[in-house]
Amino acid sequence: MDGRLAGKSAVITGAGSGIGRATALRFAAEGALLVLGDVRPERTAGTVAEIRALGGDAVAFDGDVSDDAYVRALIGTAVERHERIDILHNNAAFSIPGRVGDITDEDWRTQQRVVLDSVFYGIRAALPHMTAQGGGSIVTTASGAGVGGEYRLGAYAAHKAAVINLTQTVAMEYAADGVRCNAVTPGPTATEPMLRWLEDVPGGPEEFGRTAMLGRMSTPEEVAAVVAWLASDDAALVSGTVVQANYRITARRPT
Template identity: 75%
Template sequence: MTDPLGLAGKTAIVTGAGSGIGRATALRLARGGVRLVLGDLRPERTAAVAAEIRAAGGEAVTHDGDVAEDAYIRALVATTVDIYGRVDVLHNNAAFSIAGRVGDITDDEWRTQQRVVLDSVFYGIRAVLPHMIAQGGGSIVTTSSGAGVGGEYRLGAYAAHKAAVINLTQTVAMEYAEEGIRCNAITPGPTATEPMLAWLENVPGGPEQFGRGALLRRMSRPEEVAEMVAWLASDAASLISGVVLQGNYRVSSPRP
């Protein structure tokens, strides 16, 4: 399992690895020879992804739980270090959104999305930093969103927390550069994942019409997004830190 990016031998944690972007990223990294620890709320999903990786000759284990809980994140990182001795890459990917205009968002909906979208990223970064510092570096890649750059109709809470993720990413990149730690975010644009496709069932015109509002006039595929993550995780991006890597941005936002 060789890869032109030189990923072989690295160890990575991927959250939200059971489907969508997380699954695609796990499979892509595995093809490059990366050893993986997969986390998700749905053990049956990560078990299937890990089995697929092992069947292709790769290495993967699962450690499932709720990314909104600091104790779980600490255990996830500790498991990775116990098994593989290091953690070279962290892909903060798990996310959750509730549609609704800002005036209709409840306190519980705001806090729930904050915990999954923002708190989980903070917990993940904080947990891996000591290990990355001790080993001389590492790469942190977080899935943000175009909604965090320019807002998104009926996704105000999600967009606000994704914007905070971008700021946190840039701050970590500044603070830990001397320790060899790179921290970047991606904004993949509207991606054909299960939650997105389910949400689009209530949007006039569905996925096809929604995709026309993106820069490339179509929705992104999870496998395309995984290539963005793989590059940022690799030594090929050794000069890249504090960057928000723009994917297939939306240039217009429909109003269902």
């Protein structure tokens, strides 16, 4: 498995399904050495099995990304196995739909811990290793909801907006250390959580997809291709950037 990421040590969170799984498979095809995390061990095991069947190198280290101790151990596993960490893909997230006035304190904090705190924990844990080894690439899955808001996703959108700001700050602070930090804002993507959320949206996936720049929903594999590019040396001059991947061009209240 030779490619742009050959021999690179990479960590991916939320790797059991959707964009995380697709990215893990893409990274493996590009030659990366993978440590994969998810809160659902059975799903991560499936991703690892697929990669190994294709001749790739991957292990699972599962846990809850809202737990700083777990995230540190996840990063530590990659460093222990490969003596470095070259790539961190912060992908794990979830949302609890509801209009702002109906969001409970618990729902707000739960989403903050998974969507925002986990990204901070991952970046903070990876930075000492990346700076000591002379560089690295951090790529976070953000969201178009974090740029323009999203109906019934107020908490999720607010935390994703913070992720974007954190990405830009890290890029600025650690450029001199050779660390690049970027984010991807996928438009409507056909993942399980998105398709489940769209069950309550008039017109469903087809109508919602029309609001994206390309007039259709993206596939997880298409987003993974963007992540792989940002993680690779092909994007060596790119940092502090939020890549709009089939970005949603309109944000509206469903009628």
